[in-house]
Amino acid sequence: xxxxxxxxxxxxxxxxxxxxxxxxxxxxxxxxxxxxxxxxxxxxxxxxxxxxxxxxxxxxxxxxxxxxxxxxxxxxxxxxxxxxxxxxxxxxxxxxxxxxxxxxxxxxxxxxxxxxxxxxxxxxxxxxxxxxxxxxxxxxxxxxxxxxxxxxxxxxxxxxxxxxxxxxxxxxxxxxxxxxxxxxxxxxxxxxxxxxxxxxxxxxxxxxxxxxxxxxxxxxxxxxxxxxxxxxxxxxxxxxxxxxxxxxxxxxxxxxxxxxxxxxxxxxxxxxxxxxxxxxxxxxxxxxxxxxxxxxxxxxxxxxxxxxxxxxxxxxxxxxxxxxxxxxxxxxxxxxxxxxxxxxxxxxxxxxxxxxxxxxxxxxxxxxxxxxxxxxxxxxxxxxxxxxxxxxxxxxxxxxxxxxxxxxxxxxxxxxxxxxxxxxxxxxxxxxxxxxxxxxxxxxxxxxxxxxxxxxxxxxxxxxxxxxxxxxxxxxxxxxxxxxxxxxxxxxxxxxxxxxxxxxxxxxxxxxxxxxxxxxxxxxxxxxxxxxxxxxxxxxxxxxxxxxxxxxxxxxxxxxxxxxxxxxxxxxxxxxxxxxxxxxxxxxxxxxxxxxxxxxxxxxxxxxxxxxxxxxxxxxxxxxxxxxxxxxxxxxxxxxxxxxxxxxxxxxxxxxxxxxxxxxxxxxxxxxxxxxx
Numbered sequence: 134x135x136x137x138x139x140x141x142x143x144x145x146x147x148x149x150x151x152x153x154x155x156x157x158x159x160x161x162x163x164x165x166x167x168x169x170x171x172x173x174x175x176x177x178x179x180x181x182x183x184x185x186x187x188x189x190x191x192x193x194x195x196x197x198x199x200x201x202x203x204x205x206x207x208x209x210x211x212x213x214x215x216x217x218x219x220x221x222x223x224x225x226x227x228x229x230x231x232x233x234x235x236x237x238x239x240x241x242x243x244x245x246x247x248x249x250x251x252x253x254x255x256x257x258x259x260x261x262x263x264x265x266x267x268x269x270x271x272x273x274x275x276x277x278x279x280x281x282x283x284x285x286x287x288x289x290x291x292x293x294x295x296x297x298x299x300x301x302x303x304x305x306x307x308x309x310x311x312x313x314x315x316x317x318x319x320x321x322x323x324x325x326x327x328x329x330x331x332x333x334x335x336x337x338x339x340x341x342x343x344x345x346x347x348x349x350x351x352x353x354x355x356x357x358x359x360x361x362x363x364x365x366x367x368x369x370x371x372x373x374x375x376x377x378x379x380x381x382x383x384x385x386x387x388x389x390x391x392x393x394x395x396x397x398x399x400x401x402x403x404x405x406x407x408x409x410x411x412x413x414x415x416x417x418x419x420x421x422x423x424x425x426x427x428x429x430x431x432x433x434x435x436x437x438x439x440x441x442x443x444x445x446x447x448x449x450x451x452x453x454x455x456x457x458x459x460x461x462x463x464x465x466x467x468x469x470x471x472x473x474x475x476x477x478x479x480x481x482x483x484x485x486x487x488x489x490x491x492x493x494x495x496x497x498x499x500x501x502x503x504x505x506x507x508x509x510x511x512x513x514x515x516x517x518x519x520x521x522x523x524x525x526x527x528x529x530x531x532x533x534x535x536x537x538x539x540x541x542x543x544x545x546x547x548x549x550x551x552x553x554x555x556x557x558x559x560x561x562x563x564x565x566x567x568x569x570x571x572x573x574x575x576x577x578x579x580x581x582x583x584x585x586x587x588x589x590x591x592x593x594x595x596x597x598x599x600x601x602x603x604x605x606x607x608x609x610x611x612x613x614x615x616x617x618x619x620x621x622x623x624x625x626x627x628x629x630x631x632x633x634x635x636x637x638x639x640x641x642x643x644x645x646x647x648x649x650x651x652x653x654x655x656x657x658x659x660x661x662x663x664x665x666x667x668x669x670x671x672x673x674x675x676x677x678x679x680x681x682x683x684x685x686x687x688x689x690x691x692x693x694x695x696x697x698x699x700x701x702x703x704x705x706x707x708x709x710x711x712x713x714x715x716x717x718x719x720x721x722x723x724x725x726x727x728x729x730x731x732x733x734x735x736x737x738x739x740x741x742x743x744x745x746x747x748x749x750x751x752x753x754x755x756x757x758x759x760x761x762x763x764x765x766x767x768x769x770x771x772x773x774x775x776x777x778x779x780x781x782x783x784x785x786x787x788x789x790x791x792x793x794x795x796x797x798x799x800x801x802x803x804x805x806x807x808x809x810x
Contacts, residue, residue: 180199180206239265240259255268294646295646295648296646296649296654297656299645307616307619307661311664325708325711325715327759373400376422377399377419378396379423380399380419382434385429386434386435386459387462388458388459390438398452402440402441403415412483412486412542413539417535417539426535427536428480428535428539430481430484432463432484433480435460436486437483440490442459443724447719450762451762453764454764463488464488466484471507479543482515486547493773495725496726496728496729498768515540518548518565518566538572545567548566551563553684558773558774559784613665620685624688627652629781630651631651632651639651663689663705669685676716676719680720680723680726686717687777688777689713690710690713690734691737695778697738698741706743707743710734725763728756728767729793731756732793733769733792735749735752736796739796746803769789771790773788774788774789775787
């Protein structure tokens, strides 16, 4: 049968086949006759990015996915599975070797930043067999910054066998687990600079006379978005309370201040300082300013504004002139009240506390001692505290519920404030606490009276409150004072128990850790202070205009000066010392006491060879430039302790006034020696 050519399918030429692959260890089993998908090549370890995203990783040192995303391809040395399987107290590496590696990493960071000739000298010392820690300590005279490697190590949680880890487990509120703090090197260097004050471009600056600011008007503030490191202008989106808009300040004072400026000052105070020192309830105070109740007076307004204007000086430095006028007015009102034997009341007690704090922050010499004595005497007459158990207290049944509430609140607030204040004077001010109920106890009394003992109820309430505020270590401004003073109390308690000159260790039997000694407790609180100060300075603008946190700076600076004398100690002491001094320089814009404390710390640093004369001279010159707007001479309060270690053996020599005099003598001697040479 003939073939039908029209029905034949045309054949295509045969394509070239690739040569067969040689079988090997990795693809011998890839695929089969059933056409299964080829198995991905085995990667013994995934990079950090793929591990976090739970995606496939080829295991190469520079993975294509990471390169495409612009990420640095990194691999963890130890996996999470291995870390979780490590028994408690077990160490993966030798501790001494780990510290040696850390010192080497610090030295490398310093060599990158110091001048070339100093870097070459450091390399020469390293080649001759010197310890990297000693070389780093020598080179830090030319580099005051903190290496990122040291900061990252400080942020790591402690080992599980340490006392600090046990404290974090037992007391998570006081010893929180901090989130990683990863600023850039530029941010760390910037933290060591005092923040500048925002000035309106149309104004000439702090050299203007006081007459140009009278009557005290509210100056418009320019935009500081391009001013790196300045305290930004305060332009709140909403008013703290609409009642502020109706306050006529001229009804309460003879100081020529406008309502606009008084509103700005009062709003800043209510947002910043009042939550930490609520002498009078906000609602009672605002209604009193409007004349709706008895909880306001001329002396109270003068005392409050004398204190509040100092914080507002961070935005308008000439507000210190306003504050000093209020201070003089409040002193005159109090003097006339004493002469006329006016009956004591809650408003006058609150005003006396404002006067006390203002006189201290102004560095008004011995003047604050008179205010302190008057405040203690008046509080005792009103039976707020210091009332002995044998004394029969009078009932306040004839007074209103608001009065009883206000009396209870101011009693406990003064008790807390004066207790903290006594730590600065190193003398006891309160013998007996208030007898009245704690503010807020009545809210829970009916519900918990039959189920929870009173002391347990207070403890649970405070723990819940602090836990809510300190979640994820996001310390809010309102609670930072509680956390700070908790660790200050621990540091003061264990300071006298520290090991000195080879004395035997004292073990604390209440803890299970091997290093449960007073030195370990002290070091744990110092470490918490380091993190708190760094976090608060970096994240909270209130650090520039709230004086309540300065005690943390004082205690941390003292601890760092103590570490400076210990050879081979952690090399970050110089950074934290400079950080504390920079914070005091910033606070000096509004609070004159900051200068006296700074000069006292510089005197201590010179005596302990932690700083040299040129460094201290530079800081002193910066202080003079920052304080040009202060119209009255600088002083320091008497009996004000700055050298906390020296206060244990020689309290008089530890006072600020003596330390400032020693600092001036050191500078005069150095100047005379320079002139003779």
